[in-house]
Amino acid sequence: MAQISLTFPDGNSRHFEAGVTPAEVAADISNSLAKKAISAAVNGRHYDLQWPITEDAEIAIHTMKDEAQALELVRHDAAHVMARAVQELWPGVKVTIGPVIDNGWYYDFDRDEPFTPEDLGAIEAKMKEIINRRDPVTTEVWERDRAIKYYEANNEPYKVELIEAIPGTEPIRMYWHGHWQDLCRGPHLQHTGQIPADAFKLMKVAGAYWRGDSNRPMLQRIYGVGFLNRDGLKQHLTFLEEAEKRDHRRLGREMDLFHLQEEAPGQIFWHPNGWRIYTTLQDYMRRQQEAGGYVEVNTPQVIDRKLWEASGHWEKYQENMFIVEVDEEHAREKTVNALKPMNCPGHVQIFNVGLKSYRDLPLRMAEFGSCNRYEPSGALHGIMRVRGFTQDDAHIFCTEDQIESETKQFIAFLAKIYADLGFEDWKIKLSTRPEKRIGTEAEWDRVEAALGTACNHAGYEFEVQEGEGAFYGPKLEFVLTDAIGRDWQCGTLQVDPFLPERLDANYIGVDGAKHKPVMLHRATLGSFERFIGILIEEHAGKLPFWIAPRQVVVASIVSDADAFVHEVVAALRARGVRAEADIRNEKINYKVREHSVGKVPVILAVGMKEVEDRSVSVRRLGEKHTHVAPLDVIVDELAAEALAPDLR
């Protein structure tokens, strides 16, 4: 038998027979390591303890102390144990796939009856039982045909389909947890007893399409979360509870910012407090855009279908558009119009008026464009995904040569704004050519590279999403995260050489001939609605002072101070601070509590002492202590703080 040399993390090497498994290596080191081992790293690859090693390699044996690997295995085995529990409880339920995800795993099942919340409890109990059996996990590589026949005989058609999709070069690996069997690429734990039985929880059941395809059967997905110990689970559940308190829908109600109601699904009724946030942001963005070399325009809401046909929206996007037909009885001519879902065709109309020269490029045309899209009902989500929204949209008409510098400039523009708004943590995704696309490979090569280099030159990393680009061009997505870790695309930059073609936009080049400009669609915040949602969740409602809708409440401690309260409010308002008086017949404790819950950044309390020396008692949100400041000092201080970052 051939010998191989295995090198351990401490640098020592030893010889073993080729085909030795990590389990045997561990046993060779010590009995206790053999018991504690969960998997191995062999030349950097996460390796099952049972897989044979056939060549010289670097090896490390993992135990539960190797947290990343342990979590991966625990969750993966828990997914299998869950599937086993389901099949033990309800024989005949078909199994499909069950991957590890953030914080846990899911497994998709095909079963006629829906799983109920009570079922989850039963499954959890059965899982604990299986874990306690400490069933060994074993594995074999099977011939493809044998595996297919096996699954056909067991009435598991989804598994057959999975095997058929595995490339011929890959082994078909079967795993057993005791007598229960599943197709799996591994690796896995030694036995089910290595799963901590008190550190997982089944969270919810949801529908999910087989292979993510809405034309295929709807399966039932059970989600679980799992950790290495009870504390890990507890921490996660606490995090979810805390996240619930940051939910913008809840804070929107508590802070009296907006509401939604069933007569206008997906559209927002902005209350005074919410609208102050909106207009403050919009004013700020308008200044940024002016400074950034944009011109602002405004275009119609309701536009004849002819223009949408020309732009291609009628064909490609109609099912997402609100179509407006004028009643024939009331109109001399019946026309079919659509509410604009995007601003681009309108902007091209403005570009097209008069002849443009290369000297006009790049032309940066901005609009706070109010759009309506008929989003699928299931996609609606608070104010983050709505049917009526306003983009801080702009289209940059430029030459292909200018794409890179415009992109770079835009990223810097966006980064500054995100920083001003308190976001340091965001990421860029580059979506590249999709399967269905127009244009030549060479064109795609050029524009994708231009976006990528622009990012690099601007000093930003990006994640590539292969095939996720628009059919007309690649795009950059600027992604922010909500309270429970869901990603939302906010900013975007998309290259579009196509619309100028369709809508016949031209400029006269240096050569005196007509040329087509390239269009960059770009948005910084994305939509005010979504961005405000993220902003609320990011700050848990405690918005930066300059954006806070109610910046200061001046509260009287005794009613004899009421007159001075009004004087303080007036002084603040005169300096541009959003201040309100609270002279209600309530104790100061009550007022402090109420305005703290309402996330008012500053409470100024006024009693007789303050009246006498013309001062106020200052209490900042989140701080327990207070201090007394002379009126004119605090007015200066808050007036300075109320300025937007770009005006300081």
Added chain:
RNA sequence: GCCGCAGUAGCUCAGUGGUAGAGCGCACCCUUGGUAAGGGUGAGGUCGGGAGUUCAAUCCUCCCCUGCGGCACCA
């Protein structure tokens, strides 16, 4: 759009085949209180909408709407 769950007072929620309850909030009164809920009294509901079963429906059945969690979608 698909799967599942839910909809009772402004909010959070309890409840019953015989037309409804709590806490908070709101109004009024007492209280003038020094930094996260002082006390009392009172008003407030077509029980999401429609149809059906029943002597009788908020409750049971069906359809629809909206919301929530996922999936799909997201120019």
